[in-house]
Every structure is written in structure tokens, then in C-alpha cells.
Amino acid sequence: xxxxxxxxxxxxxxxxxxxxxxxxxxxxxxxxGIYVPGHAPIKSVGPIDNLTAIVPDDLSGTTGIAHTRWxxxxxxTLLNAHPHLDATGNIALVHNGIIENFRELKxxxxxxxxxxxxxxxxxVLAKLIGSLYEDNLLAAVQTALTKVRGTYGILVCxxxxxxxxxxxxxxxxxxxxxxPDGNLVSSDPSALLTHTKDVIYLEDGELAVVTRDTYEVxxxxxxxxxxxxxxxxxxxxxxxxxxxxxxxLKEIFEASEVVTNTIRGRLQVDxxxxxxxxxxxxxxxxxxxxxxxxxxxxxxxxxxxxGRYMLEEYAGLPVEVEVxxxxxxxxxxxxRREGALGxxxxxxxRREGALGxxxxxxxxxxxxxxxxxxxxxxxxxxxxxxxxxxGVLTLxxxxxxxxxxxxxxxVGVYNHAGPEIAVASxxxxxxxxxxxxxxxxxxxxxxxxxSRAEGIEIxxxxxxxxxxxxxxxxxxxxxxxxxxxxxxxxxxxFIGRHLHAPLAHEGSLKLKEVSYIHAxxxxxxxxxxxxIALLTDQFxxxxxxxxxxxxxxxxxxxxxxxxxxxxxxxxxxEGETDLQTLVDDVLYVPxxxxxxxxxxxxxxxxxxxxxxxxxxxxxxxxxRNLAKxxxxx
Numbered sequence: 001x002x003x004x005x006x007x008x009x010x011x012x013x014x015x016x017x018x019x020x021x022x023x024x025x026x027x028x029x030x031x032x033g034i035y036v037p038g039h040a041p042i043k044s045v046g047p048i049d050n051l052t053a054i055v056p057d058d059l060s061g062t063t064g065i066a067h068t069r070w071x072x073x074x075x076x077t078l079l080n081a082h083p084h085l086d087a088t089g090n091i092a093l094v095h096n097g098i099i100e101n102f103r104e105l106k107x108x109x110x111x112x113x114x115x116x117x118x119x120x121x122x123x124v125l126a127k128l129i130g131s132l133y134e135d136n137l138l139a140a141v142q143t144a145l146t147k148v149r150g151t152y153g154i155l156v157c158x159x160x161x162x163x164x165x166x167x168x169x170x171x172x173x174x175x176x177x178x179x180p181d182g183n184l185v186s187s188d189p190s191a192l193l194t195h196t197k198d199v200i201y202l203e204d205g206e207l208a209v210v211t212r213d214t215y216e217v218x219x220x221x222x223x224x225x226x227x228x229x230x231x232x233x234x235x236x237x238x239x240x241x242x243x244x245x246x247x248x249l250k251e252i253f254e255a256s257e258v259v260t261n262t263i264r265g266r267l268q269v270d271x272x273x274x275x276x277x278x279x280x281x282x283x284x285x286x287x288x289x290x291x292x293x294x295x296x297x298x299x300x301x302x303x304x305x306x307g308r309y310m311l312e313e314y315a316g317l318p319v320e321v322e323v324x325x326x327x328x329x330x331x332x333x334x335x336r337r338e339g340a341l342g343x344x345x346x347x348x349x350r351r352e353g354a355l356g357x358x359x360x361x362x363x364x365x366x367x368x369x370x371x372x373x374x375x376x377x378x379x380x381x382x383x384x385x386x387x388x389x390x391g392v393l394t395l396x397x398x399x400x401x402x403x404x405x406x407x408x409x410x411v412g413v414y415n416h417a418g419p420e421i422a423v424a425s426x427x428x429x430x431x432x433x434x435x436x437x438x439x440x441x442x443x444x445x446x447x448x449x450x451s452r453a454e455g456i457e458i459x460x461x462x463x464x465x466x467x468x469x470x471x472x473x474x475x476x477x478x479x480x481x482x483x484x485x486x487x488x489x490x491x492x493x494f495i496g497r498h499l500h501a502p503l504a505h506e507g508s509l510k511l512k513e514v515s516y517i518h519a520x521x522x523x524x525x526x527x528x529x530x531x532i533a534l535l536t537d538q539f540x541x542x543x544x545x546x547x548x549x550x551x552x553x554x555x556x557x558x559x560x561x562x563x564x565x566x567x568x569x570x571x572x573x574e575g576e577t578d579l580q581t582l583v584d585d586v587l588y589v590p591x592x593x594x595x596x597x598x599x600x601x602x603x604x605x606x607x608x609x610x611x612x613x614x615x616x617x618x619x620x621x622x623x624r625n626l627a628k629x630x631x632x633x
Contacts, residue, residue: 002082002096003068005191006155006165009182009212013064014055016195020184021048021068023191029622030076032068035083035092036061037162043081047622062182062212063162065155067094070626074119084123086130087114091137091158093129095122096187097151097172105147121150129156138209141166145207145220151378153187168207168220173376173404176200178229182212189232189402190419197232201402233401248422248514248620252606256469258427259462259599261416262434269463272455274441282411285393287446289365292317295324295383296371299425299509300432304371305502306598307436314458314595315444324370325379328386367393373420373428375403384409397435399428413439422621424513426606429506433599437462440595461593468590469600479604482569482585483611487515489540493531494521495561496544497554499598504544507605514613514620524550524557532564540567542608543583546597547573558582571604573597 003024007016017034025032025048032051033043038061044050048068067082074080083092099105102121105128110116114127125148133140137158145152151171157164167174167185177184177192177199185208186192189199200215202208206225209216217225244250266275279286292311294304301323308319368387370380375398384405387394396405396412399420406412415431441458444450450458486492492511496504501523508521522531524543535541541561545554559582561568568583573591580586587604591597613620 002070002094002187003191004066004094004096004153004155004185004187006065006094006157006167006185006210007182008063008157008163008165008210009179009184010062011181012059013061014059016184017064017066018048018052018055019194020186020191021051021066023194024186024188025068025622030069030071031078031081032066033081033083033094034064034066035094035157036064037092037157037159040089041083041085041092043078043083045076045078045081061162063157063165065092065094065157065165072098072121079118080120082120082122084118084120084126086127086133088130090160091126091130091133091140091156093122093126093154093156095125096153097170099125099148099152100150101148102150125152125154133158135160137161137164137166141168142207142220142222145170155185163211165210166207167202167210169202170204171378171381173374174202174208175402176202176208176210176215178215183210183215185210189400190421193232198229199232199402200227200229201407203407204404230402246422246610246614246619246621248424248426248610251420251422251427252603252610253473254418254427255430255473255603256466258415258417258431259434259469260466261418262431263438263462264416266438267459267463269456269459271445272441272450272452272457272459273445274438274459276413276438276442278413279395279411279442282393282395283442283446285365286367286395287443289317289367289443291366292319292369293327293366294319294321294369294371295327295380296321297324297377297379299429299506300371300373300377300380302502302506302509303429303432303436304369305505306433306499307371307439309499309502310436310440310595311443314450314454315440316447316449317443322383323379324377324383328379328383367395369395369397370405370409371397371432372403372405373399373415373417373425373432375400375405377405381405381408397432397439399431423623423626424510424609424620426510430599430602433602434462434465437595437599458593458595461596465592465596465599468592469603472590472600472603476604476607478587479607480611482587483608484615485585486540486567486569486608487612487615489538489567490517491534491539492517492519493534493539493541493566494519494544495524495527495541495554495557496521497524497550497557498548499594500544500546500601503598503601503605504542506602507542507544507609510606510609511612513626514609514618514623515616516618516624517612517616524554527557527560532560535561535564535566537565537567540569540584542605543568543570544601545570545572545576545579546589546601547576547591548594548597555579555582571601 005020099121153172179196396409398406399415417431494504505521508519
């Protein structure tokens with residue numbers, strides 16, 4: 001969610017803080033602010049450019065903290081913008097996360113005579129620290145954090161000790177950057193790349209005291225911890241637009257490179273096998289699984305649903321896909337009968353997750369697989385932690401190296417998609433689908449569900465896919481032309497079958513995210529069970545109809561739609577000609593192996609959303625009300 005950034009070093013802090021916020025703006029852009037000790041906080045509502053315009057060029061000071069906000073408590077106003085100060089104005093704080101017991105803390109502080117000017121939980125934490133401060137900022141922060149419940153990534157500094165920044169983490173990411181001219185702290189490593197690739201990742205329950213030349217990591221209680229710096233793999237060029245109008249467009253056009261990087265070193269084409277080094281130590285257990293539960297949110301969840309088809313049909317592995325925010329709260333029938341949801345569950349147990357994963361009892365040889373771009377998605381992380389408490393094997397498909405879920409799962413696979421800056425996920429989704437093909441090939445060959453010949457066919461097709469994508473992307477003018485037409489509508493429905501049923505949901509999500517058009521999605525066969533009532537000549541349908549074993553069924557669904565006068569845009573495979581006389585518009589994609597088809601069919605859906613969004617004047621990189629990494633529950 002929110003982006004936080006700090007610097008303590010030899011250089012003037014303000015320009016460094018503003019540059020850091022620009023990189024982090026995708027994490028929230030409701031408001032922004034900076035604090036340099038010795039000066040009042042400077043804040044603005046809206047994008048970082050608004051803040052930059054009011055920061056004086058001569059703002060002195062070599063230490064500072066900064067924040068770009070995705071609003072949780074209180075609307076995006078100047079009073080609610082970070083940084084927040086304590087009652088004396090000596091201590092400043094920026095915060096990513098949610099303090100769940102802020103009302104209790106606020107009431108207690110109010111009874112002590114402390115006054116508040118904002119609606120935020122963050123101001124409560126700032127004033128709590130201030131109320132405990134006795135010329136020792138570290139001690140005040142430590143004591144305050146023992147009193148709060150919730151999630152936080154924080155940066156704290158004060159005017160009376162201007163050469164120190166204190167940072168702490170519980171559920172929200174924090175990474176320290178070690179640079180020659182000073183040290184930095186960020187909620188995302190991408191913001192550090194212009195300064196350094198040497199970083200320290202904080203774990204939950206940890207705190208660090210950062211100065212110009214040193215960093216000291218410890219538990220919240222003060223127990224010293226020894227940390228070895230890690231190296232970020234990405235280059236700064238990866239987080240720049242490189243001539244594209246938007247990051248979203250750049251990231252869509254990186255699809256070929258993404259697939260190449262995802263499969264690099266992982267295919268044994270002549271053997272029809274995949275090699276995923278991150279899973280090798282648990283490969284025997286994974287190949288013998290009786291049940292796999294995929295937990296994910298948003299786009300990653302739709303990738304998991306497509307992966308379910310792959311794993312069940314090709315690898316013979318029973319799979320469930322759960323929305324992580326719901327999965328963690330499921331209970332079983334016995335506990336419900338015994339009143340586990342009644343008065344036996346007190347507030348503390350509920351807060352601590354007593355209704356979480358431990359009600360999802362493992363069946364046979366089970367595993368839980370988390371799919372996440374950021375590796376910090378709060379609900380997905382909570383599901384993994386509950387699985388681990390029950391001794392269930394945890395796996396991860398994660399894009400961000402060093403992220404919390406990457407570190408906390410037992411074994412996993414990195415996407416290697418590179419940083420994704422646009423809020424709407426495109427290239428990470430492509431990589432996730434590619435990893436699911438690799439995982440299916442790995443498990444299917446290990447357990448005998450995929451023959452060597454079939455494995456070679458899949459591996460050969462996957463190896464050729466980047467070149468096919470490159471060729472396809474050389475001319476996307478037809479998509480832009482169609483987008484101009486469909487940008488005029490205020491509603492849309494996506495339909496598909498089999499592997500393309502969940503892909504229809506992903507297409508709908510993309511359109512909603514970046515165009516604000518009301519969009520829905522259904523499996524093609526579900527139209528007649530209610531949703532067809534919505535259709536009029538002002539409610540177009542985007543039908544995913546590749547030539548596969550359910551193609552004729554999809555044609556029947558399209559006929560049903562046309563009988564209700566709804567405009568139809570069909571996306572089908574090259575060589576198909578019958579749909580031209582049935583639908584209003586057709587977009588063609590290359591025909592590839594059926595297990596690979598959703599990967600390439602996703603591209604016109606992404607480009608369609610992009611061009612419709614830009615035609616409607618939306619900033620597709622930063623759509624309203626959204627943030628890139630959902631680190632609050």
C-alpha cells in the first residue's frame with residue numbers, strides 16, 4: 001500500500017526523498033509529504049508532482065523521511081497526509097499499514113490531554129511515541145510498539161537527534177539500502193536502485209537504528225541481530241519507462257522477455273521435463289501430493305485458477321484455489337457445531353487469528369501454494385503462516401526477491417519477471433502462467449501423468465513461445481482500433497470456457513482497473529443462469545473463443561448473446577473464419593499448444609484494457625483508489 005522512504009547521509013535529503021517517492025508512487029498517490037529535521041513537514045494532496053512544486057529548493061538537512069499515501073483511515077486531505085508529528089513537534093513518523101487498536105490508544109492519550117488533528121491511526125502512533133519520549137527515541141519507539149496491534153512499516157526521526165532514523169516492521173515490508181554517501185530505508189527495493197543494490201531486509205518484529213555510516217538491527221525488545229547484506233538483481237533501467245507512454249504498456253510489451261526469463265535454465269526440452277531448482281529439496285513430497293491448495297488475491301488468484309486446470313488435467317493433481325482473504329477464516333463443521341464461532345472465541349483469539357488456517361485441516365499429503373507478485377500481500381502471507389503453524393508444506397510463486405512470502409515459504413519459484421510498476425499486473429500474470437506450465441510439466445513427468453512425448457511437445461511449445469509473442473506484438477493496431485469503439489460503452493461482459501473461463505475474469509478485472517467501466521465475467525455456460533438478463537445493445541460481450549475442444553460450445557454461447565442484440569467482440573485463434581459472420585468484431589491470436597493458449601490470449605485482453613483506459617483519459621499506471629502492493633488486510 002503506502003510508500004515510505006528515508007535517507008540519512010552526507011547529501012541534501014529533500015531531492016533524494018522526492019526521487020524515492022516518485023519511484024514508490026504506484027504504492028499510493030492520494031497524498032504525499034516529507035519531513036527534514038529542523039523544518040516543518042511539507043505535505044500535499046494528490047500526486048508527487050504536487051509535493052515537488054511546494055518543496056523549497058534550499059530546504060537544508062541531510063536526514064529525512066517521506067511518504068506517499070493510499071488512504072485507509074480518513075480521506076486524502078492535508079491533515080491526514082504523512083508525516084505526522086507528536087504533540088511537541090519534535091518527533092515525526094511515516095507509516096505503512098494499519099494500527100488496529102488505535103481507537104483504544106487514542107482514547108487513552110486523549111484522557112491525558114493529548115489532542116489530535118487528523119483521522120488517521122498513524123497520528124495516534126506518532127503521539128504515543130511522543131508521550132513515551134524521555135530523550136531516548138529508540139526506547140520510546142520500542143515501548144510504543146509493545147502497545148500496538150496491527151501492521152506497520154515505520155520510519156521515525158526527531159529534531160533533537162537529526163542524524164538518526166529508526167525503522168521497524170510488522171507485516172509491512174522494510175528494506176535498508178547501504179550506499180557510499182549514506183543509508184536509506186524504503187518499503188520497496190526498487191526505490192533504492194539509483195543509490196545502491198546492497199540491502200538488508202527486515203523481518204516481522206524487527207527494528208533498525210540507521211545512521212549515515214551504520215545500521216543496527218535488533219528485535220523490538222532490543223536483542224541484537226546479525227544481518228548480511230543481500231544484492232538486488234534488478235537494474236535501474238527496469239523501473240524506467242524507456243520511451244513508452246506508460247509503464248503498463250511497457251510491461252505488456254515485455255511479455256516475450258518475461259517468458260524467456262521465466263523459463264531460462266528451467267526446460268529440458270529433449271527430455272520433456274522442467275527443472276525448478278527452488279523446489280528440488282521437496283520434489284519427492286511435491287510429486288506425491290494428494291492435494292494442493294492455491295491461495296492468492298486478485299490477478300494472482302486468476303492465474304491460480306488457470307493453473308488449477310493445468311495441474312489437474314495434465315499432472316493429475318487435485319487442486320483447490322482459494323481467495324486468500326477468505327481462506328484464512330474458514331472453519332470446519334465440527335468446530336461450528338461445538339460453538340467455535342460463539343462466545344468461546346474471545347476478542348484476543350479473534351485478533352490473533354484463532355479462526356484462521358488451523359480450521360483448514362490438511363488432508364493426506366497436502367501443500368499450500370501462495371501466488372503473489374509483491375511477496376507481501378497481507379492475506380496471502382497470513383494464509384501461509386497459518387499453514388506453517390499446522391505443519392503443512394508451503395510453496396511460493398513470487399516475483400519479488402527477498403520479499404516476506406519468498407522468505408517464509410518452505411520452497412518456491414521466483415518469476416524473474418523484473419519489477420512491475422504499473423498498478424494493474426500484466427507481465428507478472430504472464431510469468432505466473434508460465435510458471436504454472438513449468439510446475440505442471442515438473443509434477444506430471446515426476447508422477448507419470450505426462451508421457452515423455454507429451455512433455456517434449458509442451459516443452460517445445462514453451463521454448464518457442466517468446467518468438468511467437470514477439471511476432472504477434474509487431475502489429476497491435478487492430479486492438480487499438482477496436483478499443484476506440486468499445487471505450488464508448490459503460491458496461492462489458494467477458495465470457496470463456498475451460499482455461500479461458502478464469503482468463504475472462506482476469507480480462508474483466510483489467511478493464512475495471514484501468515478504465516472504470518463496469519465489467520463482469522462468467523464461464524460461457526453460466527450465461528443462461530442469470531447473467532444474460534443484463535444484456536442489451538449497450539452491454540457488449542468479449543468472448544474468448546480459441547479453437548479448442550470447447551470451441552463449438554463457445555460459439556453456441558455467442559449465438560445466445562447475439563440473440564439479445566448485445567455487441568460481441570470475439571478473440572479467437574488465427575485461421576478461424578466462421579466467427580466473422582456472427583460477431584461484430586474479431587481479434588486473432590496465434591494458435592499454440594492448448595496449455596499455453598491462455599498466455600498468449602491474455603495479451604489482447606491487456607492491450608484492450610490499456611487502450612480503452614487511455615481513450616477514456618484514465619492514468620492507467622495509477623488508477624483511482626488502487627495501490628500496487630496490498631499490505632493491509
